Amino acid sequence: HSGVLHKFKGILFSTLSSEGLLSSLDSFDAREDDVFLVSYPKSGTHWIAEVIESIPNARITLTSPIELGDISKFEELKLVCKRRVIPTHLIYDMLPVTIKTKQCKIIYIVRNPKDTAVSLYHYYRDNPNLPCIDTWAAFLEKFLRGDVVYGSWFDHLLSWEEHKNDKNILIMFYEEMKKDLSKSIKKITAFLGIYVSESEINKIAWKTSFSEMKNNAAREDSDQKHTICALTSNRNLVFRKGAVGDWINYFTSKQKRVFDELFTKKMKHSELARYFEDYS
Numbered sequence: 001h002s003g004v005l006h007k008f009k010g011i012l013f014s015t016l017s018s019e020g021l022l023s024s025l026d027s028f029d030a031r032e033d034d035v036f037l038v039s040y041p042k043s044g045t046h047w048i049a050e051v052i053e054s055i056p057n058a059r060i061t062l063t064s065p066i067e068l069g070d071i072s073k074f075e076e077l078k079l080v081c082k083r084r085v086i087p088t089h090l091i092y093d094m095l096p097v098t099i100k101t102k103q104c105k106i107i108y109i110v111r112n113p114k115d116t117a118v119s120l121y122h123y124y125r126d127n128p129n130l131p132c133i134d135t136w137a138a139f140l141e142k143f144l145r146g147d148v149v150y151g152s153w154f155d156h157l158l159s160w161e162e163h164k165n166d167k168n169i170l171i172m173f174y175e176e177m178k179k180d181l182s183k184s185i186k187k188i189t190a191f192l193g194i195y196v197s198e199s200e201i202n203k204i205a206w207k208t209s210f211s212e213m214k215n216n217a218a219r220e221d222s223d224q225k226h227t228i229c230a231l232t233s234n235r236n237l238v239f240r241k242g243a244v245g246d247w248i249n250y251f252t253s254k255q256k257r258v259f260d261e262l263f264t265k266k267m268k269h270s271e272l273a274r275y276f277e278d279y280s
């Protein structure tokens with residue numbers, strides 16, 4: 001994996017996530033008002049983060065991902081005075097235990113896996129913190145085997161699906177945000193318990209549109225403190241196309257068949273997966 005990835009508990013991580021940090025996750029001391037922003041990579045994490053940061057008077061601090069860095073991480077997080085919004089790409093089982101016992105609020109964002117795969121393929125190609133990749137076909141095989149950073153998309157979703165009815169967890173869909181962003185923003189603000197007026201909702205929707213976010217990323221310099229994905233602090237690598245259904249430009253009919261067969265097998269008992277039938 002060209003030295004930029006390492007395996008921990010059978011899952012590939014970036015070397016930016018040290019083994020020391022990964023093995024001490026359970027020593028993280030969650031606060032009751034912490035909010036976790038959880039996703040498989042390329043599912044719309046930056047989008048939701050921007051929505052939350054744009055809420056007027058939210059009095060929150062968006063931190064870097066919990067799994068990014070070394071064991072000094074938790075000391076660093078202790079210094080945050082305001083309500084912390086902490087991103088992560090961890091599977092449910094690896095989430096620090098105090099987050100579960102304190103029932104912290106968790107927003108899990110999920111995106112149809114074919115578009116996620118295409119987006120991750122481009123991330124692999126453009127992001128120096130990820131291994132070099134030859135072809136789309138070779139990447140797709142790795143994706144289906146779960147031989148990519150943060151492991152299998154299927155296993156990630158299944159680990160979170162078990163908790164989809166927990167009252168502290170809000171599941172968001174990328175495709176639903178594309179369809180009706182204002183409605184999605186309302187869901188998020190209501191879940192966080194923050195009142196936002198109709199006109200403020202519209203302002204947030206405008207600010208968090210794909211074009212607006214992409215343009216702002218091009219204007220800003222990368223800011224280490226404003227890192228949402230543990231795989232890069234360069235926002236220019238994030239806003240690529242922002243579309244639903246781009247997978248059609250990549251999958252051959254054979255690749256689609258192989259993908260769908262595995263999907264059917266793996267997601268047989270998944271209710272969340274049924275949502276994606278419209279997007280395959």
Ligand code: A3P
Pocket residue numbers: 039040041042043044045046047115118119120122208209210211213229238239240241242243246
């Ligand atoms: P594409 O590569 O398909 O364009 P993450 O934030 O989890 O890394 O996900 C990145 C994906 O979300 C990218 O997908 C990116 O373009 C898309 N994205 C980010 N902001 C968006 C927005 N405001 N609207 C739509 N898509 C957005």
